Amino acid sequence: xxxxxxxxxxxxxxxxxxxxxxxxxxxxxxxxxxxxxxxxxxxxxxxxxxxxxxxxxxxxxxxxxxxxxxxxxxxxxxxxxxxxxxxxxxxxxxxxxxxxxxxxxxxxxxxxxxxxxxxxx
Amino acid sequence: xxxxxxxxxxxxxxxxxxxxxxxxxxxxxxxxxxxxxxxxxxxxxxxxxxxxxxxxxxxxxxxxxxxxxxxxxxxxxxxxxxxxxxxxxxxxxxxxxxxxxxxxxxxxxxxxxxxxxxxxxxxxxxxxxxxxxxxxxxxxxxxxxxxxxxxxxxxxxxxxxxxxxxxxxxxxxxxxxxxxxxxxxxxxxxxxxxxxxxxxxxxxxxxxxxxxxxxxxxxxxxxxxxxxxxxxxxxxxxxxxxxxxx
Numbered sequence: 285x286x287x288x289x290x291x292x293x294x295x296x297x298x299x300x301x302x303x304x305x306x307x308x309x310x311x312x313x314x315x316x317x318x319x320x321x322x323x324x325x326x327x328x329x330x331x332x333x334x335x336x337x338x339x340x341x342x343x344x345x346x347x348x349x350x351x352x353x354x355x356x357x358x359x360x361x362x363x364x365x366x367x368x369x370x371x372x373x374x375x376x377x378x379x380x381x382x383x384x385x386x387x388x389x390x391x392x393x394x395x396x397x398x399x400x401x402x403x404x405x
Numbered sequence: 406x407x408x409x410x411x412x413x414x415x416x417x418x419x420x421x422x423x424x425x426x427x428x429x430x431x432x433x434x435x436x437x438x439x440x441x442x443x444x445x446x447x448x449x450x451x452x453x454x455x456x457x458x459x460x461x462x463x464x465x466x467x468x469x470x471x472x473x474x475x476x477x478x479x480x481x482x483x484x485x486x487x488x489x490x491x492x493x494x495x496x497x498x499x500x501x502x503x504x505x506x507x508x509x510x511x512x513x514x515x516x517x518x519x520x521x522x523x524x525x526x527x528x529x530x531x532x533x534x535x536x537x538x539x540x541x542x543x544x545x546x547x548x549x550x551x552x553x554x555x556x557x558x559x560x561x562x563x564x565x566x567x568x569x570x571x572x573x574x575x576x577x578x579x580x581x582x583x584x585x586x587x588x589x590x591x592x593x594x595x596x597x598x599x600x601x602x603x604x605x606x607x608x609x610x611x612x613x614x615x616x617x618x619x620x621x622x623x624x625x626x627x628x629x630x631x632x633x634x635x636x637x638x639x640x641x642x643x644x645x646x647x648x649x650x651x
Contacts (some may be wrong), residue, residue, distance in 0.1 A: 295571045297512050302563055304520060308527060341574070368575060369645060379651045388646025390568035393561045399648055 285314040287404055288329065292322040292348065293337035293366070298389070302335060302366070305393040306400065319343025323351055333404055338367040338374070346381045355383040360405035366391060372380050421578075483598040491591040494584045502650045505577045512570040519567065526556055583629070597621060 289311050291302045303313045314324035314329065318340040326334065334352060336343035343367050352358040364386040367374075370388045378386050384403050387396070533553045538546075 295574065297509075297516055297570045298568060300516055300520075301568060304523070305564065308523075368646075375649055383651065385650040386647065387648050389571060390565045390646060393564045394557075395557060395648060399650070403650065 286310055287332040288312045288314065289400070290314050290316060290322060290331040290334045290336075292316040292334065292340070292345070294318050294320065294337065294340040297399075298337070298366075301393075302391075302396070305391075305396055306335075307359065309397045309400070311400070319348035319351070322348055324353060326355065326358065331361065333361065333400060334358070334363045335366055335400070336363065338365055338378075339367050346377055349378070349381040349383050364399065364403065366396075369387055482597050484595055487591040487595045487648060491588050493586045494591070498584045499580050501577050501581050505571075505574055508570060508577075512567070516567065519563065523560055526560060530556060587627055590629065593621065593625055 289306055291306070291313050292315075293299045293302065294317055299315045299317075303315055306313050314325055314331065316325050320342045321336065321338065323343070325331075332343055334348075336345045336348055343351075345367065349363050349365070352361075352363060360404070363382065364385045364387060365378050365383050366387045366389060368389045375386045385399065387399065530553050533549050536546075536549055
């Protein structure tokens with residue numbers, strides 16, 4: 285059975301590219317437009333991995349990571365941040381929030397698939 | 406007759422503000438690879454408005470009916486200038502929204518076409534790979550394998566490059582926020598100009614409107630710097646970003 289990935293980004297074009305890339309690698313992808321939407325979908329269906337942007341309306345990526353980590357099903361699930369933010373300070377905040385990794389946009393599709401495979405074990 | 410002391414003071418303050426504007430521009434240009442024209446427009450306008458305000462204050466010290474009339478004209482210039490700048494910034498923000506919309510529409514069409522192409526390429530990649538396996542050790546097999554790898558690499562490169570819309574969109578959003586701050590600056594300068602016409606003010610003393618003016622204009626300049634620094638987008642080229650696993 286294909287592993288499920290929740291792709292969270294307020295940019296429709298990025299969601300489309302992430303979704304296309306991961307689907308072509310055999311994953312099942314569910315899209316969410318921001319942190320609030322992601323929380324609703326994450327509660328409704330257990331995801332194997334969450335890939336989220338940081339700068340989003342309503343709920344940003346770091347808040348989403350912290351909120352997901354409070355849910356029993358997501359305490360150890362891999363959560364990756366995919367963002368334009370590249371400062372070390374932000375990466376440290378991501379790590380402290382409980383993120384598994386930090387990817388800076390633009391992403392390379394092949395590299396993204398490699399990272400997803402690695403963190404999913 | 407125009408008092409030389411007041412005129413000289415205004416000239417000195419004006420020179421100071423021009424230098425401050427030049428320094429601020431240099432800072433904008435060196436610290437961020439972003440369009441500097443908006444910061445340029447705002448800071449130069451702000452600098453000149455401040456020059457005029459300071460000249461107005463100097464003139465007020467000279468007092469007299471003639472100077473009061475000149476002060477009124479100067480205030481008119483400030484208000485006209487800041488009003489025009491504010492309106493221009495509003496129009497520019499509207500244009501940026503339209504550019505963003507056009508870009509979004511164009512990229513949607515491009516993505517739809519790209520997905521269709523990529524679907525077909527993926528199917529051909531599998532067929533080519535199978536043919537290459539069947540012809541292993543033969544020149545045609547190696548050529549097909551190389552072609553498959555080249556196509557996959559080009560497709561990945563295209564996906565990376567197509568993400569420019571997200572980066573450009575964020576940069577446009579940031580420029581719009583800068584323009585909003587500049588509009589607020591222009592509005593504040595207009596208000597300060599009106600406050601300067603308060604006849605109860607005692608110029609030249611700490612805590613008077615003139616002293617507050619300098620502090621408030623500096624605060625506004627700091628706001629501009631903060632608006633500039635708030636942009637998370639640092640990418641200058643569409644190369645794939647780094648990956649950190651914790």
